[in-house]
Every structure is written in structure tokens, then in C-alpha cells.
Amino acid sequence: MSDMAKNLILWVVIAVVLMSVFQGYSPSSSNSMKMDYSTFLDDVRSGQINTVEVKSDQRTIEGTKRTGEKFTTIMPMYDQDLINDLDRKGVTMKGQEAEESGFLTQIFISWFPMLLLIGVWIFFMRQMQGGGGKGAMSFGKSKAxxxxxxxxxxxxxxxxxxxxxxxxxxxxxxxxxxxxxxxxxxxxxxxxxxxxxxxxxxxxxxxxxxxxxxxxxxxxxxxxxxxxxxxxxxxxxxxxxxxxxxxxxxxxxxxxxxxxxxxxxxxxxxxxxxxxxxxxxxxxxxxxxxxxxxxxxxxxxxxxxxxxxxxxxxxxxxxxxxxVGLPDVRGREQILKVHMRKVPLADDVKASVIARGTPGFSGADLANLVNEAALFAARGNRRVVGMEEFESAKDKIMMGAERRTMVMSEEEKEMTAYHEAGHAIVGCLVPEHDPVHKVTIIPRGRALGVTFFLPEADAISQSRRKLESQISVAYGGRIAEELIYGSERVSTGASQDIKYATTIARNMVTQWGFSDKLGPVLYAEDEGEVFLGRSMAKAQHMSDETASIIDLEVKQLIDNNYGRAHQFLTDNMDILHAMKDALMKYETIDATQIDDLMARREVRAPADWNMDENGSNGKGNGGRGEAVTSPEPSEAPAAEPASEPKEGDESPVVK
The missing domain is CATH 3.40.50.300 (P-loop containing nucleotide triphosphate hydrolases)
Incomplete structure (x- = not known):
């Protein structure tokens, strides 16, 4: 018998008992008049009573008057003269035999509240002891x-x-x-x-x-x-x-x-x-x-x-x-093939090409990529999912959805184009930086424009030269605005670029040992949260003099790379203007067009979508337009770029 059936039977029994008790307390005649005992005696002596019936409790008296009206009265105490008065007035008297179960019924009625309390207690105890946490009161049982x-x-x-x-x-x-x-x-x-x-x-x-x-x-x-x-x-x-x-x-x-x-x-x-x-x-x-x-x-x-x-x-x-770490290019290809089993694919889809273009993607990211591509194909009334849909899905996941309805003035578009062109040009000229893959001034997500850098292979560590190149690229957008519009009209769009570059520079000095003055010594303090199991007390690991040297080293590192980026853009002002014009005309330019611009050739018109052998780009984020580098998985803790902010931060590089 199920628990529901047992509970139903229990409540039915309780309802029947309650109905029996209430019925025992209900009066036998619902249309009889209640009368005081003193009034009853006056009516007896005046000869108005016709019949009386004494109930089994020897106190309740029911009867009728000579007018036919019924009444009920309660004898407050035993009255020995009542029978003589009734007999003299010719009143018909009846008596009711006492019920044998009356004593047991009275005991049951008097003990019923206690029995009901015990029953409810047993019911709740059974609920609390329900296995597997299924009972209403089984809060002490496992929810596994x-x-x-x-x-x-x-x-x-x-x-x-x-x-x-x-x-x-x-x-x-x-x-x-x-x-x-x-x-x-x-x-x-x-x-x-x-x-x-x-x-x-x-x-x-x-x-x-x-x-x-x-x-x-x-x-x-x-x-x-x-x-x-x-x-x-x-x-x-x-x-x-x-x-x-x-x-x-x-x-x-x-x-x-x-x-x-x-x-x-x-x-x-x-x-x-x-x-x-x-x-x-x-x-x-x-x-x-x-x-x-x-x-x-x-x-x-x-x-x-x-x-x-x-x-x-x-x-x-x-x-x-x-x-269970982030997959490499071979692992990403295997994951994509697993998720592509349920999707009808076009003949041009190659999992290896998509895998090479998605460094830093987790298995969940790749599953979402396949799903987004299928949704793009469905919105386009396609019967199969092609590489064009996968390219659009990657852009949406990495940068956010396009905001073509966002109203931007021509002046804002031009400033965004110069900003992005500054990132791209410096990225092409500094050593060991990831190649520029795509530049767009179409607003996506929180960004007004984005420059994408695509790693040629999965990177495990980063050299000092590459980190300094990232600092130079981060300041390329701000420098381009300053060269074109002057320092008075530089916008706040480079705020995240400044934060990103400063974080890299400080980590190079305090964590990675890239300072000649301070040497390979760890100067960063433990920033563990106290409520995550860390100590409340934080020790000071450096003197005030050392902290001052760290600030100077960080400032010098940033100034050197800022100056390098400034020189690159000053020497290539013609390319900066040409790339701005291309962005204003096409809104998005790819690696092929960027190569034409850097070689000072005529810019070819972009195809509907471009897919080279390496796939597509990296992730973008908020601001006027940031230099964006694809996330690079790092397996070696000593070489991991800790400057990369955590997920959710508005930063040029999103891990």
C-alpha cells in the first residue's frame, strides 16, 4: 500500500470519529424549546404539561405541553417531589433505559483529545522517518x-x-x-x-x-x-x-x-x-x-x-x-565531433578548422557554439548548418550579439574606427604578438568596436617580449585618438585598455620577476578572501621603499611601451587614415584586407564571411573598442598570465 493510500485511510478514520462525537453531543429534537427548570415546575403545577420523558442521564427531561408544543429542560439536582406533582396533575411519565455503552463512550470522549494528539505525533514521526528525504518532515535525511x-x-x-x-x-x-x-x-x-x-x-x-x-x-x-x-x-x-x-x-x-x-x-x-x-x-x-x-x-x-x-x-x-583542464586543439576537435552528431552539417564544415579557431574554449563553450550555429541556420531557413553559421556563432559568443540598431553619430563612428585601427596597426608591428584576424566597428555586446587577435597555436607560456607587446597594443587605441584629435578630445573608451595594461605591467614586476632592479622575487600580497578560508591578518611583505620602487618600475615599463606604440603610429599615419576609411566603408575588415593596408596596397572588398585555415577570432568586451586577444590556456602555473582578469570582468582579455 502506498504512502498516499495510508494517509488517506488515516484521515478518513479521524473524520468518522469526529462525526460520531459531534453527533452524540447534538440534541435529539432540533425543534424542541429549551425551558428553565423553574418555569417547568410552574407549568406542572398549573396543569399545562401533557407528557414527560426522563432521559438515561436522569437529568434531561423532554416533553410536550397540552398545546402540543415540545420542550426540553435540565434538572439541576435530584427532585424527589417531582414525580408526586406529575402524578397529581395526570401527566404521562416515561423513562429511558440507560445505554450499556454509555460509560465507555464517556471514557472515549474524555480521552479523545489525547488520542488525537498521539495520532498526529505518530503521523509526523513517520513523515520524518521517510527514506531518501521524501517525507514532508524528513529534513534530516539525505537528499542524494x-x-x-x-x-x-x-x-x-x-x-x-x-x-x-x-x-x-x-x-x-x-x-x-x-x-x-x-x-x-x-x-x-x-x-x-x-x-x-x-x-x-x-x-x-x-x-x-x-x-x-x-x-x-x-x-x-x-x-x-x-x-x-x-x-x-x-x-x-x-x-x-x-x-x-x-x-x-x-x-x-x-x-x-x-x-x-x-x-x-x-x-x-x-x-x-x-x-x-x-x-x-x-x-x-x-x-x-x-x-x-x-x-x-x-x-x-x-x-x-x-x-x-x-x-x-x-x-x-x-x-x-x-x-580536467581546457582541451587542446585535438581535444576541441573531438568535442566538436561529439556535439555535431545531432546536427545536420553541410559538406564544407570541418571540425578541425573550427577547433583551431577556438583556443581557450571549454567543452561547454563548444557545445554552445554548435547550438548557436544550429539556431542561426534555423533562423535563415537552412536545412543544414554550414561554416557561415559557425563563423556567426563564434562572433556572437566571443563578442556578443551585433547591435546594428544602436544609433551612433558619424563622429563617434570615426573615433571608434581610429581607435580600432590604432590597436590593429600596433598589433601588426610589435614582435611576438598574435596576428590580427578581424577589426570591426559594429557595436557588439558592451563594445562599440573590437579588434581580434587570433593565436596561431595553443600557447602554454608567454615571454617578456610578448607581454610588453600586449601593453603596447592595449595603448594603441588611445594613442590613435590622441594623434588625430589631440589630448583634449581623448575619450574614456580606453579605460579598460589602461586597466589591462597596468595589470600586466604590475604582475611582470611583482610576480613574474621581469624587473631588472627588483629581480625574480615575489612581491605580491595574498589577496585571499577571509570567508573563503583565508586569514584575516595580512602581513606586509615589502617596505615602503620597495613599494616605491615597484611603482617606478611599473611606470617605466608602461612609458617605454607607450612610447613604442606612439612611434609606430606616428611613422604609419597614412596606414592609420587608410584603415579608418576602410572601416567606415565596410564596418568590418578581415586579415586579408589588413594585410593589404599594412602593405599599402588597394583594399579588396570583404567576402560575406572569411574563414582561413585557422578559423576565427578571440573574445571581445566592453569599452569604446578594445584590443582583444583570444584566451590562451595555461597549464604551467609559473607561466600563466595572471594579469588576465577573471571571467565576468570587463576587460580586453577574457579567460
Whole structure:
């Protein structure tokens, strides 16, 4: 019998009991008149009463008058003379036999409120004990969803672009299928596996593929599902989750976004007695405490491994950390082929060309690219998706949708054209910079215009010369405005360019050791947030004299590259004017036209869309028009360009 049927029967029984009680209290004659006992005695003595009937309780009297009117009265106390008075007046008297169940009924009625309270208490207790967190009051039960073997259709064939990560987790599948193979050699499978990587790289998909390949029960839960408003609920849910997992072992528990509950303890001002830390303590005990959890493998995913507690990352809990990073060009091609299976493609579509033009894209970005291309084809009433749609989809994802309805004056268009031309010309002349791919003055997203630079290959590190070239290119737009309009009319459109260039210069001096005076020493302070597990106290790592030298070095670095960009544009004013004219005429020029301009040749008209062997451009952002470089994945921490702002920042370079 289902829980709904049981609850329905319980409420029906309660309703029947209530109806019986209320019926017992209702008067037997709804049309009888209530009469005071003193009035009743006066009527008896005056001979107006015809019949009386004494009820079983020996106090209630019902009767009729000689006029036929019915009445009811209550005897306040036993009246011995009443019978004699009734007999003298010739009143017909009747009596009612006492009911045998009256005593039990009275006991039931008197105890009914207590019985009802006990029944309600039992009902709520059963709700609280509902398994799997399904009961209305089961806030202490785990919210982990159990997915059976038949529900998980994902396999390793659906995961592409992370071959190394797949190799690391294939051992889990082999162990779940054939544990004796490892046990006979004394091997122990990892208790927990932590999947680490940027957002959208396929960590959750990889966990589902593990469960789909192993054909074992799969419990999935988010880190935020543990902690709620009640104290102790998170720890209770952790205990219940592992109890359920033990009944289904061997199985997999997948905790997504574990940083929501696994952050470093002792953070903030309030000490270590908050609900989140108690939940983490219980998880630590369940994963590796006195009681073993044989056959239970915990897989967790996060993009913030730096804030996790050290006790959670030690061997015995999360024994293995699997890095699921951004895919390289070969991985992007494999991911694109996976997502293109469900899309009708034109004959000219080449996944390898698109992959070369999308450096820094994650798996989620590539899935979105294919979807946007399909939407472009549908809006154009196409039957297949071609390279033109993929080019338009990349432009939309990287720069934002075109805002052709935005009203711009001719003066603003001209200033934007000079600004973008300044970025492009300097980008073509400085050494080791990514090639210029496309320049547009069509407003897109938050930008009035964008200059795109496309890397020729995936870059892992950046040299000092390339970083200085990026600073020069960032100031190219502002310098072009200054040369044409004068310093009094320079606009605020270069604000993000200045921020970007200053960040690179400061990091070169304080983090990457590119200052001859200061040498290869780290001068940057720890900027960790206190409520993410960092200390409140910040130590001063440098003297005032050193800070002054850092400011001077940063200023000199910027001045040198600013002067270089100024000289390049001064020497090529004819190209600057020619590129402005081309932008005003065509609004968007590609790499071929830019080559014509730099060689001082006649500019060819652009094709409807251009696709060279490297695909398309990088990402753009807000401002009048910024120099935009495609994001470059960095696997080596020491060489990663930390100057690149995080996602969501309005900056020339978006990671």
C-alpha cells in the first residue's frame, strides 16, 4: 500500500470519529424549546404539561405541553417531589433505559483529545522517518538522488577532450567490475577522487560516464544540499547518505560543487562552530573514520580546489586529484565531433578548422557554439548548418550579439574606427604578438568596436617580449585618438585598455620577476578572501621603499611601451587614415584586407564571411573598442598570465 493510500485511510478514520462525537453531543429534537427548570415546575403545577420523558442521564427531561408544543429542560439536582406533582396533575411519565455503552463512550470522549494528539505525533514521526528525504518532515535525511544502472546512459564514448583524465578514472571502473584483480595484489582502490578544473570542462559528465561504464548505483548530490537552516541537519544528511550507500555497495557517491561544504575550517570571525563546519567534520569521519566504507567510492567536483580543507584532500579521503583542464586543439576537435552528431552539417564544415579557431574554449563553450550555429541556420531557413553559421556563432559568443540598431553619430563612428585601427596597426608591428584576424566597428555586446587577435597555436607560456607587446597594443587605441584629435578630445573608451595594461605591467614586476632592479622575487600580497578560508591578518611583505620602487618600475615599463606604440603610429599615419576609411566603408575588415593596408596596397572588398585555415577570432568586451586577444590556456602555473582578469570582468582579455 502506498504512502498516499495510508494517509488517506488515516484521515478518513479521524473524520468518522469526529462525526460520531459531534453527533452524540447534538440534541435529539432540533425543534424542541429549551425551558428553565423553574418555569417547568410552574407549568406542572398549573396543569399545562401533557407528557414527560426522563432521559438515561436522569437529568434531561423532554416533553410536550397540552398545546402540543415540545420542550426540553435540565434538572439541576435530584427532585424527589417531582414525580408526586406529575402524578397529581395526570401527566404521562416515561423513562429511558440507560445505554450499556454509555460509560465507555464517556471514557472515549474524555480521552479523545489525547488520542488525537498521539495520532498526529505518530503521523509526523513517520513523515520524518521517510527514506531518501521524501517525507514532508524528513529534513534530516539525505537528499542524494539514486540513479540505477538503467537510468545512466552516458559512457566514456560521450566524453572527449580529456584523455588523461579518462585514463585516471578508468581504474575505478575496472575495480567496480572486478575488485579481486586489485585485492589479490594488496591494492586498494582510492576512497575518493576529486575532479578539478575550470567551469564547463566536463567534470560532471565524466562522473556520469564512470557510473555508466561500471553499471553500479550512482548517488548524486550537490554540496549546497547538505546545509540548511536547522542546526545538525547537514551532519545528519551526511550520515544518512552513507548509510544508504552501504546498502547499495558497491556504488558511487558524486558530490558536485563540494567547495560549498568543504571549505577550510576556522575561517571568518565566528570560530569553528558553524553548521557548515560540523557538516564537513561528519563527512571527514564518514570517508575515513573508525568504520570502513568498503565498496563506496566518493567522486567530487570543484573549480575551487584552493579553498578546500587540507583534511579533506589528504590520502585516505580524496586520494587522487584528476585535473580536467581546457582541451587542446585535438581535444576541441573531438568535442566538436561529439556535439555535431545531432546536427545536420553541410559538406564544407570541418571540425578541425573550427577547433583551431577556438583556443581557450571549454567543452561547454563548444557545445554552445554548435547550438548557436544550429539556431542561426534555423533562423535563415537552412536545412543544414554550414561554416557561415559557425563563423556567426563564434562572433556572437566571443563578442556578443551585433547591435546594428544602436544609433551612433558619424563622429563617434570615426573615433571608434581610429581607435580600432590604432590597436590593429600596433598589433601588426610589435614582435611576438598574435596576428590580427578581424577589426570591426559594429557595436557588439558592451563594445562599440573590437579588434581580434587570433593565436596561431595553443600557447602554454608567454615571454617578456610578448607581454610588453600586449601593453603596447592595449595603448594603441588611445594613442590613435590622441594623434588625430589631440589630448583634449581623448575619450574614456580606453579605460579598460589602461586597466589591462597596468595589470600586466604590475604582475611582470611583482610576480613574474621581469624587473631588472627588483629581480625574480615575489612581491605580491595574498589577496585571499577571509570567508573563503583565508586569514584575516595580512602581513606586509615589502617596505615602503620597495613599494616605491615597484611603482617606478611599473611606470617605466608602461612609458617605454607607450612610447613604442606612439612611434609606430606616428611613422604609419597614412596606414592609420587608410584603415579608418576602410572601416567606415565596410564596418568590418578581415586579415586579408589588413594585410593589404599594412602593405599599402588597394583594399579588396570583404567576402560575406572569411574563414582561413585557422578559423576565427578571440573574445571581445566592453569599452569604446578594445584590443582583444583570444584566451590562451595555461597549464604551467609559473607561466600563466595572471594579469588576465577573471571571467565576468570587463576587460580586453577574457579567460
Amino acid at each position: 538522488k539514486l540513479m540505477s544502472e538503467d537510468q545512466i546512459k552516458t559512457t566514456f564514448g560521450d566524453v572527449a577532450g580529456c584523455d588523461e583524465a579518462k585514463e585516471d578514472v578508468k581504474e575505478l571502473v575496472d575495480y567496480l567490475k572486478e575488485p579481486t584483480k586489485f585485492q589479490k595484489l594488496g591494492g586498494r582502490i582510492p576512497t575518493g577522487v576529486l575532479l578539478v578544473g575550470p567551469p564547463g570542462t566536463g567534470k560532471t559528465l565524466l562522473a556520469k560516464a564512470i557510473a555508466g561504464e561500471a553499471k553500479v548505483p550512482f548517488f548524486t548530490i550537490s554540496g549546497s544540499d547538505f546545509v540548511e537552516m536547522f542546526v545538525g541537519v547537514g551532519a545528519s544528511r551526511v550520515r544518512d547518505m552513507f548509510e544508504q550507500a552501504k546498502k547499495s555497495a558497491p556504488c558511487i557517491i558524486f558530490i558536485d560543487e563540494i567547495d560549498a561544504v568543504g571549505r577550510q575550517r576556522g575561517a571568518g570571525v565566528g570560530g569553528g562552530h558553524d553548521e557548515r563546519e560540523q557538516t564537513l567534520n561528519q563527512m571527514l569521519v564518514e570517508m575515513d573514520g573508525f568504520e570502513g566504507n568498503e565498496g563506496i567510492i566518493v567522486i567530487a567536483a570543484t573549480n575551487r580546489p584552493d579553498v578546500l580543507d587540507a583534511a579533506l584532500l589528504r590520502p585516505g579521503r580524496f586520494d587522487r586529484q584528476v585535473v
